Amino acid sequence: xxxxxxxxxxxxxxxxxxxxxxxxxxxxxxxxxxxxxxxxxxxxxxxxxxxxxxxxxxxxxxxxxxxxxxxxxxxxxxxxxxxxxxxxxxxxxxxxxxxxxxxxxxxxxxxxxxxxxxxxxxxxxxxxxxxxxxxxxxxxxxxxxxxxxxxxxxxxxxxxxx
Amino acid sequence: xxxxxxxxxxxxxxxxxxxxxxxxxxxxxxxxxxxxxxxxxxxxxxxxxxxxxxxxxxxxxxxxxxxxxxxxxxxxxxxxxxxxxxxxxxxxxxxxxxxxxxxxxxxxxxxxxxxxxxxxxxxxxxxxxxxxxxxxxxxxxxxxxx
Numbered sequence: 556x557x558x559x560x561x562x563x564x565x566x567x568x569x570x571x572x573x574x575x576x577x578x579x580x581x582x583x584x585x586x587x588x589x590x591x592x593x594x595x596x597x598x599x600x601x602x603x604x605x606x607x608x609x610x611x612x613x614x615x616x617x618x619x620x621x622x623x624x625x626x627x628x629x630x631x632x633x634x635x636x637x638x639x640x641x642x643x644x645x646x647x648x649x650x651x652x653x654x655x656x657x658x659x660x661x662x663x664x665x666x667x668x669x670x671x672x673x674x675x676x677x678x679x680x681x682x683x684x685x686x687x688x689x690x691x692x693x694x695x696x697x698x699x700x701x702x703x704x705x706x707x708x709x710x711x712x713x714x715x716x717x
Numbered sequence: 718x719x720x721x722x723x724x725x726x727x728x729x730x731x732x733x734x735x736x737x738x739x740x741x742x743x744x745x746x747x748x749x750x751x752x753x754x755x756x757x758x759x760x761x762x763x764x765x766x767x768x769x770x771x772x773x774x775x776x777x778x779x780x781x782x783x784x785x786x787x788x789x790x791x792x793x794x795x796x797x798x799x800x801x802x803x804x805x806x807x808x809x810x811x812x813x814x815x816x817x818x819x820x821x822x823x824x825x826x827x828x829x830x831x832x833x834x835x836x837x838x839x840x841x842x843x844x845x846x847x848x849x850x851x852x853x854x855x856x857x858x859x860x861x862x863x
Contacts, residue, residue: 644826661807670857672858688857
């Protein structure tokens with residue numbers, strides 16, 4: 556079990572209200588995590604480039620939560636970029652979207668998403684999703700070790716690229 | 718959760734004791750799991766090929782549980798085959814192994830494993846793991862329709 560290591564989560568989401576919901580729900584999850592938020596696919600790539608460069612402000616995420624519909628680079632396009640990158644392809648990417656179209660589900664799994672979650676409509680729904688997701692990815696599953704392990708913070712939220 | 722929901726899992730595992738343990742851990746979950754078991758990677762691929770033919774006898778799994786160390790085709794090779802197959806690549810594959818090696822964890826995620834779980838020693842722990850995995854994959858996540 557990996558509960559002692561703080562999990563770094565990168566949320567890629569343009570909607571401010573949804574950012575807030577995820578942030579609130581993750582801070583209530585009983586699993587230590589450090590949430591970083593970017594507003595677009597382009598900003599996510601910038602964030603991850605700086606993670607690769609070892610910038611402590613942008614630690615390599617253990618998990619990426621990705622919205623599909625965003626202005627500019629959409630979620631699927633970003634996912635394609637990530638999975639084609641030799642350093643970033645090991646990060647599980649979970650889709651978090653309002654779309655429940657079969658086509659989006661199929662396309663996302665084809666691009667090797669590690670889950671496809673339809674955004675719940677209530678705050679309680681968000682809490683439950685984030686609790687289940689954190690338990691699966693950070694308690695049950697082993698993760699790849701990044702060089703972030705010097706960190707020992709919990710339930711923080713940092714917003715990048717504003 | 719829709720209690721009438723039932724899902725198909727394919728377990729690829731050569732160890733009979735571990736097969737039994739997984740079967741028991743899945744037995745009294747909230748969701749009805751139809752567990753299909755094969756003992757090798759080769760058998761797993763044959764099963765999946767048959768499942769593509771839609772003969773009804775070999776239902777397409779919603780999720781695959783995969784051991785790493787097996788005689789013949791190992792788990793990673795099997796995973797590579799699945800992920801290179803247009804029809805099969807959308808099925809999430811969870812690694813269930815005794816290996817704790819950092820290299821194995823890295824390689825499996827590189828090959829697009831949808832989770833890497835170290836086998837616990839007892840059925841109670843495994844039940845808990847299966848319960849949490851089922852919650853994530855079948856209650857929260859949508860999956861590609863079979």
